[in-house]
Amino acid sequence: MPKRILETTVDWARLKPEEFQWVPCVLCGSFEYTTLASLVINWSEFYLVRCExxxxxxxxxxxxxxxxxxxxxxxxxxxxTHSPALVYQVGIADWEVPDQNRRRTKTRQEVRRWEERGLTPRDEFNEPRHLLEIGGGRGYLQRAAAELGWSTLGLxxxxxxxxxxxxQGLIMLPVTLEELSEKFIPYRDYFDTVVFFDFLEHIPDPGLVLRIVKYVLKEDGSVVLRIPLSGDCPKLHLIDHIWHFSKTSIAALLEREGFREIETVDSGVFEAPNADRIDNLTVFAKKGPRQPLGTAV
Ligand SMILES: [Zn+2]
Incomplete structure (x- = not known):
């Protein structure tokens, strides 16, 4: 029996077993995995598994x-509103104004540092470059980018x-990236930079998102993403994080989806009072060359 590492109720989240699906590894498609631990949410058991x-x-x-x-x-x-058991499993600690201000300052510093990598808010004609943020939350990153001169859109x-x-005067559309693509909104080869912080680990199909990101990026466009690194067996964010990536696996996923010049940069630590910690990783990558039709990525 795997060790049970969380047992809790999330009172606002409905849970119907038929709405859940067993899925293979996002990277290699294998169902050959080892069960690391189990967790119980609203009396239903889930398993943390690692691809073999x-x-x-x-x-x-x-x-x-x-x-x-x-x-x-x-x-x-x-x-x-969370019970103590849930504070480090779901949600974002930015309810208080000082927390919001801290996040705002940190995000602005981070967006400014992109300029060292050539990700500047204006092009050679001093026109604003286009930035798309996916999973924009309350708009910290989009606001910081807009204040620095980017033309921004959030989903x-x-x-x-x-x-x-x-x-805050930002444009945040109430759609997923898949819906944006399905509606044929003409954003093909449009954005200079697509950003998602603390997003890829939350969504059911990260590979699909990366394929659509390539579609909306310009030929020389960049993706900037941030993920938590949770070590051998994750202990935090077990409810809202579906995928737990390592430096190796996130780079392999980007490479499989055709991105190039993949670079990972340590980007700080989230400290929890119970001494568990999450190291964050920022990943920069460029859209690779267009693949001929029928070429597997
Ligand atoms: Zn795998």
């Missing part, structure tokens, strides 16, 4: 969009996050 061929760890089965929409309601953003599914962003 790759470094990828994920929670199986994984939820569908209805569960995720419910999970990312306003309560997700308010740690004051977010949480009505709460969207309202917070709109209140």
């Amino acid at each position: 061929a790759c470094d990828v760890v994920w929670r199986n089965p994984i939820p569908d969009a209805r569960f995720l929409n419910d999970l990312y309601s306003e309560k997700y953003y308010n740690v004051a 977010e599914i949480s009505p709460y996050g969207i309202k917070a962003a709109i209140d």
Whole structure:
């Protein structure tokens, strides 16, 4: 029997077993995995599994969009409403104004540092470059980028996050990247930079997102993403993180999807009071050359 590492109820998130699905490794497609531990959420058991061929760890089965929409309601953003067992499993600790200001300052510093890598807000004609942020939350990154001169657009599914962003004068569309693509909104080869911080680990199909990201990026466009690195067996964010990547597996996923010049940079630590810690990793990559039709990526 695998060790059980969390047992809790999430009172705002509906949980219907038929809305969950067993999935293979996002990197190699294998169902050959080792079970590391189990967790019980709302009396249903889930398993943390590791692909026997790759470094990828994920929670199986994984939820569908209805569960995720419910999970990312306003309560997700308010740690004051969480039970102590949940504070470091869901949500974002930015309810208090000092926390918000700290995040704002840190995000601005981070976006400014991109300029050292040539990711500048204006092109050679002093025109603003286009930045898309996916999973924009309350708009910290989009606001920082807009203040530095980028032309920005955000996507977010949480009505709460969207309202917070709109209140700051930002454009945050209430659609997923898949929906943006399905509606044939003409953003093909449009963005100079696509950014997602703390996003890829939350979504059911990271590979699909990366393929659509390539579609909306210009030929020489860049992707900047940040993920948590959770070590051998994750202990935090077991409810809202579906995928737990390592430096190796995130780089392998980007490479499989055709990105190049992949560079990983340590980007700070999230400290929890119970002495567990999460190291964050920022990954920079360039859109690779266009693949001929029928070429597997
Ligand atoms: Zn695998």
